[in-house]
Amino acid sequence: MKKSKPLAVWTAAVLCLASCAPSLKVNTDYDKSADFSKYKTFTLYQSDSSNSAISQLNQERIKNAVIAAMQSKGLTLASGTPDLYVNTVTILKDKVALSSNTDYYGYGGVYRPYYWGAGMGMSSSTNYNVDYYKDGSLIIDVIDAGTKKLIWQGIGNKEIDNPIKNPDVEAPKIVNKIMEGFPPGAAKK
Secondary structure, three states, rough: OOOOOHHHHHHHHHHHHOOOOOOOOEEEEEEOOHHHHOOEEEEEEOOOHHHHHOOOOHHHHHHHHHHHHHHOOOOOOOOOOEEEEEEEEEEEEEEEEEEEEEEEEEOOHOOOOOOOOOOOOEEEEEEEEEEEEEEEEEEEEEEEEHHHHHHHHEEEEEEEOOOOOHHHHHHHHHHHHHHOOOOOOEEEE
């Protein structure tokens, strides 16, 4: 008696697809000469958001997530003159990925060990796949307010296939992942 396991096969396929989803790539850089222990307060730098790539709702989500992340690192949101300015920039670009696949037909396939001449030629068919997606980046700059020098930068980049299903949960996750390395040398939780 042959038993089929369709549920197990479908579960494995779904898990494989979920694990193949594009993940957030994070890069950070910082000024090696900066003394991060001297910074106690911060404020968000208010740039012109009219050219922003994301909605005002998502801008607010990111702003709140950055404030929460900075406060979790022991810094205080300043009402007066801060030690640090924090600036966020979002970039969203339309991208196209092109791939091709050529199928060869005929005796022996691609490696044709026996090619006898006329009549035994190889035919092929090429299929082209065009994928449209958005490439999204969130850049978080931390600037020394006194010197106006960039002292830390975190960049998160991800291919975005679909709108985020729960942005109230995902925005803080993304900001926290980018800011894991701030301040440099801090123990990871």
